[in-house]
Amino acid sequence: xxxxxxxxxxxxxxxxxxxxxxxxxxxxxxxxxxxxxxxxxxxxxxxxxxxxxxxxxxxxxxxxxxxxxxxxxxxxxxxxxxxxxxxxxxxxxxxxxxxx
Numbered sequence: 606x607x608x609x610x611x612x613x614x615x616x617x618x619x620x621x622x623x624x625x626x627x628x629x630x631x632x633x634x635x636x637x638x639x640x641x642x643x644x645x646x647x648x649x650x651x652x653x654x655x656x657x658x659x660x661x662x663x664x665x666x667x668x669x670x671x672x673x674x675x676x677x678x679x680x681x682x683x684x685x686x687x688x689x690x691x692x693x694x695x696x697x698x699x700x701x702x703x704x705x
Contacts, residue, residue, distance in 0.1 A: 621694035632682045640675020644668050
């Protein structure tokens with residue numbers, strides 16, 4: 606742990622990996638919020654029979670759509686974030702190799 610906290614001693618691979626995992630946590634939280642909001646706002650209606658023999662519509666949350674959209678958002682965001690972290694790794698590695 607001491608090696609990690611010293612400035613100038615952190616490897617480029619470890620720094621890019623740290624960026625990736627911190628960003629992945631943020632993406633997971635954001636994807637959960639996106640899925641939750643889709644599930645709440647895109648309701649579907651089902652027909653139920655009331656006690657007085659009348660039929661009425663009841664709004665239901667669309668949980669399967671919310672899960673699907675949340676997972677899709679997570680997968681595409683992680684893919685994009687991985688490409689960004691690879692680009693950061695390439696740039697940092699270039700500067701490390703050419704400044705010594």
